[in-house]
Amino acid sequence: MSNIHVTTTVNGDEVEFLCDPRETLLDALRDKLNLTGAKEGCGTGDCGACSVTMDGRLVCSCLVLGAEAEGKQIGTVEGIADGETLHPLQQKFIEYAALQCGICTPGILVATKALLEKNPDPTETEVRYWLAGNLCRCTGYDKIIRAVMDTAADLRRAS
Amino acid sequence: MALDGPKTSGFTAVGTTPNRPDGLDKVTGRAKFGADAQAPGMLHAAIVRSPHAHARIVSIDTSKAEALKGVKTVVTRADFTTGLKGENWNILENVMAGDTALYDGHAVAAVAAISPLIARDAIKLVEVEYQVLPHVTNVDAAMAQDAPIIREGAANKSVPAGLHPNVVRYHESGHGDVDKGFAAADLVIEDHFTTEATHQGYIEPHACLAQLGGDGKGELWCCTQGHWNVQKICAALVGIETSQLRVTASEIGGGFGGKTVVFIEPVALALSRKANRPVKLVMNRSEVFRASGPTSSTSMDVKIGMKNDGTITAASGTFRLQGGAFPGAPMEFTAMCAFAPYALENVRQVGYDVMTNRPKQAAYRAPGSPMAAFAVESVIDELCKELGLDPIQTRLKNASHEGTKASFGPKFDKIGLVETLEAAKAHPHFTAPLGENQGRGVSCGFWFNHSGETSVTLALSEDGSAQIVVGTPDIGGSRASMALMAAEELGIPYENIRCTIADTASLGYNEVSHGSRVTYASGLATIAAARDAVKRLCGRAAAKWGIDEEAVVWEDGCAKPSGPNAGDFDPLPLAEITRTMGATGGPINGHFEATPEGAGVSFATHIVDAEVDPETGKTSIVRYTVVQDAGKAIHPAYVEGQFQGGAAQGIGWALNEEYIYGEDGRLQNDLFLDYRIPVASDLPMIDTVIVEVPNPGHPYGVRGVGETSICPPLAAIANAVSAAAGVRLHDLPMSPPRIRAALDAQKDG
Amino acid sequence: MVEVNLWSGLRALAGGQDKVEIEANTVGEVLAGLVAKYPGLQDAIDAGVSVAVDGRIIAFGLTEEVKPDSEVYLLQRLKGG
Numbered sequence: 001m002s003n004i005h006v007t008t009t010v011n012g013d014e015v016e017f018l019c020d021p022r023e024t025l026l027d028a029l030r031d032k033l034n035l036t037g038a039k040e041g042c043g044t045g046d047c048g049a050c051s052v053t054m055d056g057r058l059v060c061s062c063l064v065l066g067a068e069a070e071g072k073q074i075g076t077v078e079g080i081a082d083g084e085t086l087h088p089l090q091q092k093f094i095e096y097a098a099l100q101c102g103i104c105t106p107g108i109l110v111a112t113k114a115l116l117e118k119n120p121d122p123t124e125t126e127v128r129y130w131l132a133g134n135l136c137r138c139t140g141y142d143k144i145i146r147a148v149m150d151t152a153a154d155l156r157r158a159s
Numbered sequence: 160m161a162l163d164g165p166k167t168s169g170f171t172a173v174g175t176t177p178n179r180p181d182g183l184d185k186v187t188g189r190a191k192f193g194a195d196a197q198a199p200g201m202l203h204a205a206i207v208r209s210p211h212a213h214a215r216i217v218s219i220d221t222s223k224a225e226a227l228k229g230v231k232t233v234v235t236r237a238d239f240t241t242g243l244k245g246e247n248w249n250i251l252e253n254v255m256a257g258d259t260a261l262y263d264g265h266a267v268a269a270v271a272a273i274s275p276l277i278a279r280d281a282i283k284l285v286e287v288e289y290q291v292l293p294h295v296t297n298v299d300a301a302m303a304q305d306a307p308i309i310r311e312g313a314a315n316k317s318v319p320a321g322l323h324p325n326v327v328r329y330h331e332s333g334h335g336d337v338d339k340g341f342a343a344a345d346l347v348i349e350d351h352f353t354t355e356a357t358h359q360g361y362i363e364p365h366a367c368l369a370q371l372g373g374d375g376k377g378e379l380w381c382c383t384q385g386h387w388n389v390q391k392i393c394a395a396l397v398g399i400e401t402s403q404l405r406v407t408a409s410e411i412g413g414g415f416g417g418k419t420v421v422f423i424e425p426v427a428l429a430l431s432r433k434a435n436r437p438v439k440l441v442m443n444r445s446e447v448f449r450a451s452g453p454t455s456s457t458s459m460d461v462k463i464g465m466k467n468d469g470t471i472t473a474a475s476g477t478f479r480l481q482g483g484a485f486p487g488a489p490m491e492f493t494a495m496c497a498f499a500p501y502a503l504e505n506v507r508q509v510g511y512d513v514m515t516n517r518p519k520q521a522a523y524r525a526p527g528s529p530m531a532a533f534a535v536e537s538v539i540d541e542l543c544k545e546l547g548l549d550p551i552q553t554r555l556k557n558a559s560h561e562g563t564k565a566s567f568g569p570k571f572d573k574i575g576l577v578e579t580l581e582a583a584k585a586h587p588h589f590t591a592p593l594g595e596n597q598g599r600g601v602s603c604g605f606w607f608n609h610s611g612e613t614s615v616t617l618a619l620s621e622d623g624s625a626q627i628v629v630g631t632p633d634i635g636g637s638r639a640s641m642a643l644m645a646a647e648e649l650g651i652p653y654e655n656i657r658c659t660i661a662d663t664a665s666l667g668y669n670e671v672s673h674g675s676r677v678t679y680a681s682g683l684a685t686i687a688a689a690r691d692a693v694k695r696l697c698g699r700a701a702a703k704w705g706i707d708e709e710a711v712v713w714e715d716g717c718a719k720p721s722g723p724n725a726g727d728f729d730p731l732p733l734a735e736i737t738r739t740m741g742a743t744g745g746p747i748n749g750h751f752e753a754t755p756e757g758a759g760v761s762f763a764t765h766i767v768d769a770e771v772d773p774e775t776g777k778t779s780i781v782r783y784t785v786v787q788d789a790g791k792a793i794h795p796a797y798v799e800g801q802f803q804g805g806a807a808q809g810i811g812w813a814l815n816e817e818y819i820y821g822e823d824g825r826l827q828n829d830l831f832l833d834y835r836i837p838v839a840s841d842l843p844m845i846d847t848v849i850v851e852v853p854n855p856g857h858p859y860g861v862r863g864v865g866e867t868s869i870c871p872p873l874a875a876i877a878n879a880v881s882a883a884a885g886v887r888l889h890d891l892p893m894s895p896p897r898i899r900a901a902l903d904a905q906k907d908g
Numbered sequence: 909m910v911e912v913n914l915w916s917g918l919r920a921l922a923g924g925q926d927k928v929e930i931e932a933n934t935v936g937e938v939l940a941g942l943v944a945k946y947p948g949l950q951d952a953i954d955a956g957v958s959v960a961v962d963g964r965i966i967a968f969g970l971t972e973e974v975k976p977d978s979e980v981y982l983l984q985r986l987k988g989g
Contacts, residue, residue, distance in 0.1 A: 080186075104412075140803035525989060
C-alpha cells in the first residue's frame with residue numbers, strides 16, 4: 001500500500017509527512033513529527049489524552065486519520081505556551097498541583113483551553129461536563145477543576 | 160539511623176507547597192513517558208494473545224508471519240530461559256505462555272517489525288492451534304469440588320487437606336475465643352459480600368524500549384514503579400547477569416500498584432536479542448485490561464457481635480480471593496487489615512488464595528484491604544442501625560490506639576485512628592442536613608505501609624546547590640518532597656535542589672515505589688544523606704577554624720561554632736565551603752544505603768453522602784470528606800492529592816468498575832467505554848482533612864499516605880447508598896441494575 | 909529466651925503451638941531458631957515473613973534486635989501497591 005503525502009500546519013508551522021492510509025493523526029504527530037506531547041491512553045476516543053484541535057475544533061487525534069490533516073490547522077500541547085511564557089492554564093495547573101503523574105495533562109490543557117476560548121465564564125458543572133471526555137486517574141479532578149475555574153476568573157479580569 | 164523521636168516543630172521548608180520540579184515538562188508536553196522513547200534502527204513489536212480462557216497450545220506456526228515483508232523476528236516461549244523456579248517461573252509463565260494458555264489475553268508469541276502496523280498485521284498471521292479446556296473465572300466456582308483444575312500441585316503447605324487444588328494458599332490468624340464472644344453479644348450479624356475485580360486504570364499503557372546484544376549486555380527504558388525489580392526479573396527471564404542490564408525508568412503515567420511487576424519488558428528484550436535491533440513494545444488499552452494485573456475479586460463472610468452499648472464482643476471473617484491463574488492473591492492482607500481498626504478481645508480471620516482462568520492479579524493501592532473494609536464496615540453499619548447507635552461514636556468506642564493488641568497480633572505503636580474519628584465527628588459534613596433520597600455513610604480504613612531497601616546519594620555542587628539522586632520512581636510528586644526534606648536539613652532554598660530518579664547503573668538497589676513507602680523511606684534516606692553531607696561540611700569548617708569537628712553545629716545553612724567555648728568565628732555558609740571543597744578534601748556528598756524499618760501504619764475515616772435515584776438505581780456522590788493520618792505532611796498539596804485520588808478510585812470501585820467475563824471466559828469490557836472509571840462530571844469536590852500523629856519511625860514523623868485513602872471508600876459508599884436506598888447492598892459494584900434489583904427484591908420480599 | 913507468636917495458620921507446622929520459645933538476639937536468629945525447632949516452618953518462612961517486635965513491624969531486616977522480654981509476632985511478608 002502506498003503512503004499518502006500530507007501537508008498540514010501544526011502549531012503555526014507548515015509541515016509535511018508521509019503516512020499509511022490507516023495511520024491516525026496521533027501516530028503522525030508522535031511518530032512522524034516527533035510531537036509526543038499528545039498521548040495514546042486508549043486508541044478508542046474514550047480517554048482524551050490525545051486531544052488536539054483541528055481548525056479550532058477539539059478532537060481526539062486517535063480518531064482522526066493522518067491523511068485528514070491535509071490543509072488543516074492542528075494545535076497541540078506543544079503550541080500552548082508562547083515561547084518561554086506559559087499559558088495561564090499551564091501556570092495554574094502547576095501552582096494548584098492539578099497534576100500528579102501528568103499523562104492526562106496535555107489532553108486536559110488542550111481541552112480546557114478550547115473551553116475557555118468558547119466560554120470564558122463556565123460554571124463548575126460546565127467545566128466538569130466539558131472535561132468528561134478526559135480521564136484522569138490520579139487526582140479525582142478536584143484540583144484540576146479549581147485550576148480551570150481560577151484561570152477563567154483571572155482571564156476575565158485581565159480582559 | 161538513630162532517632163530521638165521525630166522533629167515536630169520549627170520546620171522552614173517542610174509543610175510548604177512549592178511548585179513541582181517536573182511541572183514545566185508535564186504542562187508543555189516535554190515530559191518523556193514510556194511510549195515516548197526512541198532509538199536509532201528501532202523495531203516495533205506486537206504480541207499474539209490467546210482468545211481462550213484455558214487451552215492447551217498444540218502448535219504455533221510462525222512461518223507466514225515471518226514471511227511478511229518488514230517482519231524481522233518472532234519469539235515464543237522457546238526464546239526464554241528454562242529451569243526457573245518459584246515466582247520467577249510464575250512471572251515467565253505469565254509473560255509468555257508455556258504449553259497452556261491460562262486466560263483470555265495470555266501472551267503466546269510476539270513479532271518485531273519495521274513499523275507498528277506491520278507488526279500488528281503479522282500477529283494475525285501467526286497460526287496457533289489450541290485444544291480448548293474447561294475454564295473457571297469465579298472464585299466460589301473455582302473452589303467447588305467439580306471445578307476444572309488450573310494447575311495441579313500449585314498449592315503450598317499452608318492449605319489444609321481436602322480443599323480443591325485451585326486453593327493454593329491459606330491464612331488463619333486471630334486471638335481470644337470468638338464463640339464465647341458471640342455468646343456475650345446482644346446482637347450478632349453475619350453477612351455475605353462480594354466484590355468484582357477492578358483495574359488500576361492508569362491512563363498510560365505499559366510501554367518499553369529494549370536493546371539486548373549477543374554479548375549479554377542490555378539497555379531497557381520503561382514505565383515502571385521499580386526499575387531495579389524490572390532489572391532483576393528481566394535478567395533472570397532472558398538469562399543474563401543482573402548488572403549487565405541497565406534499566407532507566409521513564410516518567411510514569413500512573414501505576415497504583417499495577418506497574419510494580421513486569422509484563423512486556425522480557426518480551427521486548429528477547430525480540431531485540433533475536434533481531435539484533437532495539438525493539439519498542441507498547442500495550443494497547445485492550446491488552447492492558449486483558450493481560451496486565453487487575454485486582455482480585457472476592458467472596459467474603461463477616462460476622463460481628465455487639466453489645467447494646469456498642470462494644471464489639473467478637474468478630475470473624477472468611478475472605479476468599481481469586482488472583483488469576485497464579486498464586487498470589489493478597490488474601491493475607493485482606494484478613495489482617497479486616498478488623499485492624501478495632502480493639503477486639505475475640506477475633507478470627509481466615510483467607511483463601513484461589514486460582515482461576517483470569518490474568519495474574521497485581522497490587523492495587525493497599526492490596527486486599529479495601530474489600531475487607533467493605534465487608535466489615537458494612538456489618539458494623541448494620542449493627543449501629545439495628546441498635547440505634549451513632550456510627551462514629553461506636554467506632555470511637557472500639558477504636559484501636561497505642562498499645563491495643565491488633566487483630567493481626569502485635570501491639571500497636573503510636574497510631575492516629577482516634578484522631579481521624581474525632582476530626583470526622585467535628586467536621587461540618589457529619590452533621591449537615593441531607594436531601595431527599597440521600598444517605599450518609601462513614602467508614603474507617605487501615606493499611607500497613609511499607610519501608611524497603613533504599614539508596615540515596617546527595618551531592619553538593621561548587622556553587623552551593625545540591626542534587627539528590629533517588630531510585631524510587633516519582634508517582635505522586637515525590638521529587639518535590641525529597642527536595643523539601645533536603646532543604647530542611649541543609650538550610651538552602653528548595654529551588655537550589657534538584658532531585659533525579661537514577662537509572663539502575665547510577666545508584667544502589669532500591670525497592671519498588673509501592674507500599675506508600677517513598678516519602679517515608681526515600682525521605683528518611685534523603686534526610687540521612689543530607690545529615691551525612693552536613694557532617695562533612697562541619698568537618699571542613701572545623702579544619703578551617705582549627706577546632707574540633709564536634710565543636711561545629713549546622714544552623715540556617717551555615718557552619719557555626721557550637722558556643723562561646725568553641726571559638727569566635729563568623730558563620731560559614733554552605734556555598735562558601737563548597738566553593739573550595741575540591742582543594743579542602745574533595746567533593747562533598749552524603750549517602751544512605753539501608754533497609755529502614757518503622758514505616759508506621761496508617762488509618763483514615765471517610766464521610767460520604769450519596770443520592771440514589773429510586774427509578775433508575777443510579778447513584779450520585781454529592782459530598783465526600785477524607786480524614787487521614789499522614790504522620791507529617793511534607794508537601795500538603797500532594798498529600799491532599801493522594802487522599803482525593805484514592806477516594807475517587809474507591810468511588811469507581813464501589814459504583815461502576817468491574818471485570819465482566821462471559822460464559823466463554825472472555826473479558827467483555829476491555830475498553831474505557833465499557834470499563835467506566837469516574838469522569839469529571841461524576842464527582843463532587845473532595846474535601847480533605849490532614850491529621851498529623853507523628854510516626855516514631857521517621858525523623859519528621861512521616862507515614863505513607865498513598866494507599867490508605869482507598870481503604871474506606873467502598874464501605875463508606877455502600878453505607879451511604881444503603882441508607883439512601885433503604886436496602887443493604889452486599890455486592891460491588893453498586894451499579895444501577897444491582898440497586899434496582901435490590902429495591903425490587905425488597906418490594907417483593 | 910524470646911516468646912515468638914505465630915499466626916494460627918502456622919500452628920499445624922509447629923507441633924500445634926502458636927507460641928514458641930526461641931533463644932535469639934536478632935530477628936534473623938528468631939527465624940533460624942524457629943526452623944531449627946520446627947523444620948516444617950521452613951517453607952512458610954522462605955515464602956516471606958515480616959516480624960513485629962514490640963509493635964514495630966520489621967518488613968525484612970534480619971539484623972534488628974530482639975530482647976528477651978520483647979513482644980514478637982510473625983506476620984506474612986508485607987508489601988504494597
